[in-house]
Amino acid sequence: MNPHDFEALLVAPDTTLLQALARLDATAQGVLLVVDPSARLLRTVTDGDLRRATLAGIDGSTALSALPAAAPRTVGLSATLPEVLQCMDEHRIDHVPVIDDDGRVVDLVTRREISRRTYLSSPHLGDDEATLVREAFETNWIAPLGPHVDAFERELAASVGVPHAAATSSGTAALHLGLRLLGVGPGDCVLCSSLTFVASANPIRQLGAVPVFIDSEPDGWNMSPRALSKALAQLQREGVRPKAAVVVNLYGLSADMDQLLALLDAAGVPMLEDAAESLGASLHGRPSGSFGRLGVFSFNGNKIITTSGGGMLVGHDEGMIAHARKLSTQAREPARHYEHVEDGYNYRLSNVLAGIGRGQLRVLRQRVERRREIFAHYARVLSEVPGLRWMHEPPGHHATRWLSAFTLALPQAQRRRDALLDFLERHNVEARPVWKPMHLQPLYAGSRYFPHDPQRDVSRELFEGGVCLPSGSNMDQQQLERVAELVLRGLRTVAGAA
Numbered sequence: 343m344n345p346h347d348f349e350a351l352l353v354a355p356d357t358t359l360l361q362a363l364a365r366l367d368a369t370a371q372g373v374l375l376v377v378d379p380s381a382r383l384l385r386t387v388t389d390g391d392l393r394r395a396t397l398a399g400i401d402g403s404t405a406l407s408a409l410p411a412a413a414p415r416t417v418g419l420s421a422t423l424p425e426v427l428q429c430m431d432e433h434r435i436d437h438v439p440v441i442d443d444d445g446r447v448v449d450l451v452t453r454r455e456i457s458r459r460t461y462l463s464s465p466h467l468g469d470d471e472a473t474l475v476r477e478a479f480e481t482n483w484i485a486p487l488g489p490h491v492d493a494f495e496r497e498l499a500a501s502v503g504v505p506h507a508a509a510t511s512s513g514t515a516a517l518h519l520g521l522r523l524l525g526v527g528p529g530d531c532v533l534c535s536s537l538t539f540v541a542s543a544n545p546i547r548q549l550g551a552v553p554v555f556i557d558s559e560p561d562g563w564n565m566s567p568r569a570l571s572k573a574l575a576q577l578q579r580e581g582v583r584p585k586a587a588v589v590v591n592l593y594g595l596s597a598d599m600d601q602l603l604a605l606l607d608a609a610g611v612p613m614l615e616d617a618a619e620s621l622g623a624s625l626h627g628r629p630s631g632s633f634g635r636l637g638v639f640s641f642n643g644n645k646i647i648t649t650s651g652g653g654m655l656v657g658h659d660e661g662m663i664a665h666a667r668k669l670s671t672q673a674r675e676p677a678r679h680y681e682h683v684e685d686g687y688n689y690r691l692s693n694v695l696a697g698i699g700r701g702q703l704r705v706l707r708q709r710v711e712r713r714r715e716i717f718a719h720y721a722r723v724l725s726e727v728p729g730l731r732w733m734h735e736p737p738g739h740h741a742t743r744w745l746s747a748f749t750l751a752l753p754q755a756q757r758r759r760d761a762l763l764d765f766l767e768r769h770n771v772e773a774r775p776v777w778k779p780m781h782l783q784p785l786y787a788g789s790r791y792f793p794h795d796p797q798r799d800v801s802r803e804l805f806e807g808g809v810c811l812p813s814g815s816n817m818d819q820q821q822l823e824r825v826a827e828l829v830l831r832g833l834r835t836v837a838g839a840a
């Protein structure tokens with residue numbers, strides 16, 4: 343029996359003690375829920391109840407309804423995790439049934455399952471990182487330069503098939519440098535995917551340039567070629583040539599580079615590829631991050647591999663990447679003294695962290711495989727849920743499934759999304775909405791935006807109904823199966839309550 347199957351915990355009052363004992367054994371949750379035909383909770387039955395009944399000489403063929411009455415302690419669908427814990431502590435119980443607005447029992451929270459939090463995506467170290475960091479300590483290369491930085495740049499560049507790479511203190515720093523190198527400055531227009539993390543857009547503003555946001559396409563969720571084409575045509579009519587386009591590869595899936603690059607090349611606009619979420623993905627066998635004039639990776643703690651914090655700017659032009667290294671180390675000129683002509687930054691990755699990155703790079707392939715397995719498991723378990731749409735993996739793509747993400751169908755998608763997130767949080771499971779698009783952010787209020795279709799704001803739909811599930815490669819199989827069953831149960835509850 344599936345140990346996470348909630349339905350298996352429900353028994354009728356005419357169930358015998360012996361049958362209940364067998365069911366308790368098979369479900370292994372330590373509790374059964376006695377319900378009437380309309381799923382109203384009559385009582386709970388624990389191992390202890392059955393033990394006491396046996397000791398009192400009650401026969402195994404007796405029905406559960408003959409046991410001494412005991413009013414169950416329950417919580418409602420709006421209860422938070424701290425409230426559930428408080429209920430457990432107050433009444434010294436380890437199981438709390440959850441009751442919906444119609445009085446039906448729809449869920450059970452157990453102390454054992456919530457004792458460990460399941461994270462959206464947490465760091466997952468391999469076998470070599472500690473050794474490589476120790477090497478940095480032993481050779482006293484604790485400076486923000488050193489042999490690990492050089493090696494990490496070489497090794498990452500080789501793994502994504504670009505000749506040159508500059509390691510930075512974050513992905514955001516790499517984006518900032520990338521835009522500078524493409525000549526972006528005050529008053530320039532820069533195109534940018536709207537559905538993304540705010541770090542894709544902020545460096546545009548910080549350079550004094552003006553972002554113009556582009557909608558997603560409905561299947562792959564990345565920049566819509568149709569919306570981009572409309573934006574380029576409109577801007578051309580206005581006599582504006584965008585200085586650059588920040589194209590994001592969301593959740594481990596490359597954008598449609600065939601179409602996007604063709605459009606941008608024709609308009610003479612260089613692409614800065616934000617591959618912070620897509621390290622390890624490919625399109626037509628070509629690694630993600632290698633398509634743009636420049637590409638950016640992030641090694642933040644939640645990314646597919648991490649240095650705790652860090653980033654990389656990659657490119658095909660040696661001069662540009664050398665310039666990035668110079669700008670990232672305060673733009674010092676080659677002189678004995680400190681000579682400065684350009685405005686620089688302190689954006690270099692430290693040698694200690696680069697050691698972690700080298701170790702992480704060695705396990706990247708396994709991390710991608712595990713994330714894909716996690717996605718496949720969710721997709722299998724949730725395949726029957728009506729109205730649920732996964733982010734696609736179109737032909738030619740190999741996604742990493744950095745995060746397993748789906749959307750709920752309209753209408754009322756946002757309300758059901760939030761109810762599902764509350765449901766999961768009550769079980770100490772961290773799930774998140776999909777990124778809130780930049781054109782809907784107060785920070786970018788009033789910015790120009792080109793939708794996929796005049797009648798259809800796709801990125802808004804994806805945000806309103808979108809959910810990212812726990813996808814960390816260090817989730818064990820038991821945790822994964824539990825989360826998948828919880829999502830299934832949560833979606834049923836949410837749909838039932840609609």
Ligand SMILES: *Cc1c(COP(=O)(O)O)cnc(C)c1O
Nearest residue numbers: 512513514539541542618640642
């Ligand atoms: C994480 C992320 C960044 C920023 O990377 P940091 O290393 O956190 O600065 C940029 N763009 C996208 C799409 C990201 O997901």
